[in-house]
Amino acid sequence: MRSAEHLFEGSDGGGNGIAVRAAGALCWRVRRKQLEVLLIHRQRYDDWSWPKGKLDQGETLPECAVREVAEEVGLPIKLGIPLPTIRYPVKPGLKEVHYWAAATGDMPPLPDGKEVDTVLWCQVGKARGLLTNPSDVVPLDALAAAHEAGRLETWPLIVVRHAKAKPRSAWTRAEGERPLAATGKRQALYVQRLLMAWHPDKVVTSGWVRCLTTIAPYAQASRAKVKVTHWLTEADHKRKPAKVGALFDRLLAKGTPVAVCTHRPVLPTVLATLADHMDDGLADALPGTDPHLAPGEMLVAHVSVAAPGTIVALEAHKPYDD
Missing domain, CATH: 3.40.50.1240 (Phosphoglycerate mutase-like)
Known part of the structure; x- marks a missing residue:
C-alpha cells in the first residue's frame, strides 16, 4: 500500500464493463497490540470472506457497505479509509467489489444462519490463510500496511x-x-x-x-x-x-x-x-x-x-x- 490512498468515483462506481457491483468492509480492532479482522463463513458457498453484497437499486457504494455489514454480522459501522477494489469473474461477467476499513470493538451477535453461519475475529496471518478467494487478500494486505504505518485509525x-x-x-x-x-x-x-x-x-x-x-x-x-x-x-x-x-x-x-x-x-x-x-x-x-x-x-x-x-x-x- 502507498503512504496514502485515494478513490474518486460516482455514486454507483461508474461503468468499465462491470456486470456486478458490490461493496463491503473489513471490520478491524486491536487486541493485545495485535490487529484483528472479522471474517464471515457463508454456508451456501462454504467459504470464508468479508461481509459484502450487491448494491440495491438506487444505492450508493458506501451505503451498501454499511448495510451489508449490518445485515450479515449485525454491527453498525462508520466507514474509514477506502481499501483497494477487487475484480473477479462471475457468471454474469466481471464483479467489482469496493471495500472500506471499519473500526469496531464490538463482538457481533450470533449469526441468524440465513447467509452467515459463523463469524470469527482473528489476526491477519490467520485471516490470510482462511480466505477462500485469493483476491480477498488484497484489501487485507492494504489494511495491515495502513496499520503498520499508523494510518489506519x-x-x-x-x-x-x-x-x-x-x-x-x-x-x-x-x-x-x-x-x-x-x-x-x-x-x-x-x-x-x-x-x-x-x-x-x-x-x-x-x-x-x-x-x-x-x-x-x-x-x-x-x-x-x-x-x-x-x-x-x-x-x-x-x-x-x-x-x-x-x-x-x-x-x-x-x-x-x-x-x-x-x-x-x-x-x-x-x-x-x-x-x-x-x-x-x-x-x-x-x-x-x-x-x-x-x-x-x-x-x-x-x-x-x-x-x-x-x-x-x-x-x-x-x-x-x-
Whole structure:
C-alpha cells in the first residue's frame, strides 16, 4: 500500500464493463497490540470472506457497505479509509467489489444462519490463510500496511458542495436566498443518506439558503450539531479568503468528524488548505479544475489520529443528476 490512498468515483462506481457491483468492509480492532479482522463463513458457498453484497437499486457504494455489514454480522459501522477494489469473474461477467476499513470493538451477535453461519475475529496471518478467494487478500494486505504505518485509525472531514440551485439568471432576489432546484432537493436527500456512512458529529455550513437546504436532511436525521459561519458564503469568502483557510486549519486540529457545506467559488481555497495537510502524491489527486466538485458532490478527507491534522486518504462521491 502507498503512504496514502485515494478513490474518486460516482455514486454507483461508474461503468468499465462491470456486470456486478458490490461493496463491503473489513471490520478491524486491536487486541493485545495485535490487529484483528472479522471474517464471515457463508454456508451456501462454504467459504470464508468479508461481509459484502450487491448494491440495491438506487444505492450508493458506501451505503451498501454499511448495510451489508449490518445485515450479515449485525454491527453498525462508520466507514474509514477506502481499501483497494477487487475484480473477479462471475457468471454474469466481471464483479467489482469496493471495500472500506471499519473500526469496531464490538463482538457481533450470533449469526441468524440465513447467509452467515459463523463469524470469527482473528489476526491477519490467520485471516490470510482462511480466505477462500485469493483476491480477498488484497484489501487485507492494504489494511495491515495502513496499520503498520499508523494510518489506519482516522476521522472524516467531508467537504460538500451545495446541491443544484435555481439558475442565477432566473433569480432576481438576494443571492443568499437563491433556493435549490427540484433536482437539488433530491440531491439533498442523497447527501443525507450518504453522509450516514461516516456519520459526522458536526456540520459547519454557509448561511445561504442553498447550503442550509442541502445539509438540512442530514442534520435532522442525525441530530448533528450545526454551526453556521458567514465566511463560507461566496460574498464573505471573496472579501477574506484567508478566513476559510483558517477555519479548515482549526477543524483539522480539533479531530472531530465534521461535514462542511459551501459554494463552488470557495472550493479552490478549501482544496489549497487541505493540500497543505497531505503529502504531494495525495495532493495531486485533489480535483484541480473548475468546478472542482459537482453540485451535491462530496470530498471525504480521512485524517490520521496518530498524526493529527494529516490527511492520509481521499474519496469523492457524486450525486445523480436527472
